[in-house]
Ligand SMILES: Nc1nc2c(c(=O)[nH]1)N[C@H]1C(S)=C(S)[C@@H](COP(=O)(O)O)O[C@H]1N2
């Protein structure tokens with residue numbers, strides 16, 4: 001295997017991270033939320049001042065549902081954001097919804113290497129000239145809904161409600177056909193594709209944001225090297241000029257500012273692959289199992305989305321007019337099989353009614369569901385539950401999947417409201 005200097009340094013860096021000298025949690029703690037939270041646009045230029053800021057230094061913010069439910073595709077001004085390293089690192093090059101500057105875009109390259117005989121460089125300037133395809137898909141943090149787990153036990157990480165997601169249109173060049181066309185001569189021991197972005201840990205030896213995907217994953221067939229979001233050059237803060245988009249995969253798997261793709265025999269040893277963003281494969285109890293106990297044997301990375309549905313109307317604590325009430329919302333899954341049913345209950349799960357639902361933009365995007373119900377004046381609750389063609393669904397009690405990282409919340413959404 002030929003390893004050039006740059007690849008060698010990257011690999012060395014990855015190996016260095018195995019020492020886990022600094023936990024990602026420790027980084028989050030070091031940049032704990034300020035007492036007085038600055039407004040979203042003062043952290044990331046162009047964001048709506050209505051965004052809920054979870055962590056100013058890391059630029060972590062979510063969309064209030066009242067804003068999220070309005071547009072068909074989520075505009076950049078209200079799209080949630082998540083970073084692992086301070087937003088002002090390297091002089092704040094990314095802290096804006098404007099695209100990356102023309103020179104940086106023109107000169108951006110990605111190195112494809114690892115277990116290949118002929119490493120190759122991909123230029124954004126060349127990608128832009130190739131045939132582009134669209135992928136309409138949900139982008140969602142694996143921590144979306146984490147705060148609901150806190151009813152059982154607190155976990156580290158931001159207290160996301162349901163606004164750590166958006167419904168987006170990405171555009172770019174299909175990844176796997178492109179890699180094939182490069183004639184890299186991939187080693188037979190390569191089982192993973194490993195991606196890295198331009199951002200680096202703020203402390204030497206810190207865990208880098210590196211992600212590995214099984215080469216056999218069905219969603220990889222639909223992955224693209226994206227250059228556009230919602231019809232425009234990708235905003236700098238959302239990973240422009242080039243981002244790896246794997247539709248149906250949780251946000252952390254969609255590496256921003258892509259600089260490296262490596263064919264590897266194993267998952268990246270970076271703590272952000274090995275300790276963060278993993279789900280135990282069996283139920284675990286608070287206090288008895290921590291993120292430090294996660295291993296490749298007892299956990300899986302947060303790859304594809306769990307089946308999920310959310311109520312957009314009414315919103316929690318809203319007062320609506322009776323007797324006919326239009327219940328509405330969205331549902332989605334990992335896109336491998338379609339959703340077959342989205343049901344609502346207005347009697348706390350005793351009975352369920354089918355909703356009308358449709359996937360207007362393909363397998364990875366939001367399905368919109370609705371159901372009209374007759375309700376008497378007074379307090380009410382609506383629950384919603386989606387099921388897919390493989391029978392995968394949502395736990396009635398979402399706390400069933402409590403885990404120390406607070407990932408993968410997909411419990412039945414329960415919204416209390418009042419009929420006037
Ligand atoms: N390079 C890089 N890519 C990244 C991250 C990061 O910190 N650095 N964060 C990931 C996480 S955890 C999420 S949820 C999504 C957030 O995407 P967004 O901020 O564009 O909504 O980006 C992912 N890709």
Ligand SMILES: [Mo]
Pocket residue numbers: 082140141142143251252
């Ligand atoms: Mo995330």
